[in-house]
Amino acid sequence: MLVKDIMKTDVVTITPDTSVSDTLQLLQKHSIRHIPVINQDQHVIGIVSDRDVRDASPSILDDEIKKEVLSRSIQDIMSTPVITTHPYDFFEEVAYTFYQKEFACLPVVKNHQLVGMITEKDMLYAFIQLTGTHSPNTQLEIKVSDQIGVLSDVCQYFTKRNIKIISVYSYPDTAAPNYKVLVFRIQTMNPMPVVKDFQQSEYQILYPYREDQDEI
Known part of the structure; x- marks a missing residue:
């Protein structure tokens, strides 16, 4: 699965001179947590999160300070430089980047221009699709030796029973x-x-685990 298959293409963006106040309104209006900052060439030059805006927001007790801070341009608080991904990057590789860097989102860039956005929620949904948990089915977990040809051998059992395989993946046996x-x-x-x-x-x-397995 590629990034282009799961990314959102209708991306809300702002420019460096957008005010903190306007950015806050956009975040609330679209119920989003991050907004990429782009220049006139559609190049991603920064990113701002709802947390960045909250941290920059003044106390509601002082109206003068509040007006001054909310009128500041977003370039004063945006994060830069921005790590991006490409539409043809593999989902699995991007998932590792999310985990390693602890990102909540990544702008998707092609030919140096913003073409989409991918978030933690998009990654989770992609995992659900890859594992087949979004459709009615039955799960089996089978312990096998880690050797060449074992997957093919195991699949023959389903073929003999005329059972369709929805998805298959593996994980190491730590023990x-x-x-x-x-x-x-x-x-x-x-x-x-x-x-x-x-x-x-x-x-x-x-x-499926049976309690009487421990007695065998």
Whole structure:
């Protein structure tokens, strides 16, 4: 999945000379938390968050100070330089950037011009789509050895039962470095036949979990 598939293209923007007051109104009007600052060439030169505006906002007890601060241009408080991403960057790579840098959003730039915006919420929704949790299905978690061909071998069990695989991903088994866990979402109302197939195989079913497994 690419950034272009999940980014928002209808982006609210401001210019460096936009006032703090006008920026605050835009944030509230559009129920957003970040606004990119662009110049006349559509180049991203800064970004401002609702927190930046709140921190810059004066006490409501002093009207003179309030007017002075709210009339300041946003370039006085915007964050710069801005890290951006590209429409054809992979979702997974951008997700790592979000995690590593603790970002809440990233402007999307093509040919040095702003073309979109991607937020934490967009990333979470993309993860939901990739894992298939947005549609009715059944989840199976299977512990397998970390070796070539194991995914193909496991998939044969679903093929034999004529079961459609909605999504599949894996994560390492921290307790056993030479193993990993395959997470399948499959389209079936009754997973027990294929679960029993796996129970009779070399693979270990971790989910659905049965309490009597510990007794076997």
